[in-house]
Amino acid sequence: MINLLSLDLQGMEALFAELGEKPFRARQVLKWIHRRGAADFAAMTDIAKDLRAKLAAAAAIEPPLVVGDGAVPDGTRKWLLKVDGANAVEAVFIPEDGRGTLCVSSQAGCTLDCAFCATGKQGFNRNLSAAEIIGQLWLANGALGCHAGGPRAVSNVVFMGMGEPMLNLDAVIPAARLMIDDNGYGLSRRRVTVSTSGVVPGMDRLAAECPVALAVSLHAPDDALRDRLVPINRKYPIRELIGACNRYLERAPRDFITFEYVMLDGVNDSDAQARALLGIAAGVRCKFNLIPFNPFTASGFKRSPPERIKRFAEVLQRAGLTATTRKTRGDGIDAACGQLAGDVSDRTRRGKSVPITELRA
Numbered sequence: 001m002i003n004l005l006s007l008d009l010q011g012m013e014a015l016f017a018e019l020g021e022k023p024f025r026a027r028q029v030l031k032w033i034h035r036r037g038a039a040d041f042a043a044m045t046d047i048a049k050d051l052r053a054k055l056a057a058a059a060a061i062e063p064p065l066v067v068g069d070g071a072v073p074d075g076t077r078k079w080l081l082k083v084d085g086a087n088a089v090e091a092v093f094i095p096e097d098g099r100g101t102l103c104v105s106s107q108a109g110c111t112l113d114c115a116f117c118a119t120g121k122q123g124f125n126r127n128l129s130a131a132e133i134i135g136q137l138w139l140a141n142g143a144l145g146c147h148a149g150g151p152r153a154v155s156n157v158v159f160m161g162m163g164e165p166m167l168n169l170d171a172v173i174p175a176a177r178l179m180i181d182d183n184g185y186g187l188s189r190r191r192v193t194v195s196t197s198g199v200v201p202g203m204d205r206l207a208a209e210c211p212v213a214l215a216v217s218l219h220a221p222d223d224a225l226r227d228r229l230v231p232i233n234r235k236y237p238i239r240e241l242i243g244a245c246n247r248y249l250e251r252a253p254r255d256f257i258t259f260e261y262v263m264l265d266g267v268n269d270s271d272a273q274a275r276a277l278l279g280i281a282a283g284v285r286c287k288f289n290l291i292p293f294n295p296f297t298a299s300g301f302k303r304s305p306p307e308r309i310k311r312f313a314e315v316l317q318r319a320g321l322t323a324t325t326r327k328t329r330g331d332g333i334d335a336a337c338g339q340l341a342g343d344v345s346d347r348t349r350r351g352k353s354v355p356i357t358e359l360r361a
């Protein structure tokens with residue numbers, strides 16, 4: 001039975017063609033599912049009864065199961081979502097003045113093993129399906145009251161949760177298309193951001209098939225350090241990455257790339273390293289987002305002191321670059337960047353098995 005959450009407009013129209021139905025019916029059903037949060041064909045009152053019956057026989061609308069739901073006083077909210085018997089992933093909603101950002105996961109675990117990342121430490125289990133990715137937005141809208149006619153709470157989506165989105169583009173692209181489709185969530189391309197640690201072929205494919213905003217996890221000003229912190233750099237070193245960024249900009253909805261840069265005490269946060277970043281910035285239009293590191297057990301790193309982060313930002317700013325420092329939100333629920341570890345059973349040899357501990361089904 002097909003899960004209709006997995007289908008973008010193209011996929012839905014193909015299904016309706018198979019069912020002998022007109023394309024406009026596909027758009028109607030998309031709106032019911034994503035705009036009104038329908039999970040039951042019976043609720044789709046402007047769809048003919050016989051078509052509803054046909055759909056009920058062939059398809060279902062099945063989001064992941066919410067097994068944990070935590071909030072902290074600053075309004076940050078995190079959901080733990082069970083996607084199968086062994087895997088759970090996380091989605092985090094971060095409200096700010098004038099906007100609400102949902103951070104979604106694209107994989108259960110991650111293969112790339114960045115040195116400072118809690119998700120990477122858990123190893124990789126599997127790719128999420130398009131339904132499991134868009135299901136995070138669908139569930140958040142429901143939990144935040146939008147399906148019940150409340151104001152739209154999620155204005156921005158960032159693919160910065162668990163996983164490397166560029167290694168799961170077969171699912172990420174349909175999910176991103178639904179996010180920007182007027183029959184779906186109607187978000188601007190500029191407000192959907194895919195983040196990558198630098199998987200160059202994926203960047204080229206995303207640019208060709210669904211150019212949305214792009215964030216690149218840079219984290220180091222030179223290949224020697226980046227090889228250690230972000231091991232994918234050994235395959236796609238900084239020069240190739242910058243080339244891919246420039247190709248991406250030819251199609252991107254924004255005229256800059258956001259470089260994410262996690263601030264690690266005594267590792268990548270010196271003035272000399274800030275100055276070295278200027279060389280990278282000379283090669284591509286970019287902005288820097290400095291992220292205070294969120295320590296986790298056995299990470300081996302410490303967060304740079306606030307004064308150091310300020311000074312690092314000033315070096316960039318004095319050279320005319322935009323450098324902002326991300327506010328740390330949601331510490332109390334492990335929802336800050338780099339802490340989206342979820343609870344997955346690690347089937348790799350990298351770490352020992354971690355059980356799902358927050359089941360509250």
Ligand code: SF4
Nearest residue numbers: 110113114117120163
């Ligand atoms: S930082 Fe991103 S790409 Fe690197 S291990 Fe973590 S989830 Fe994977």
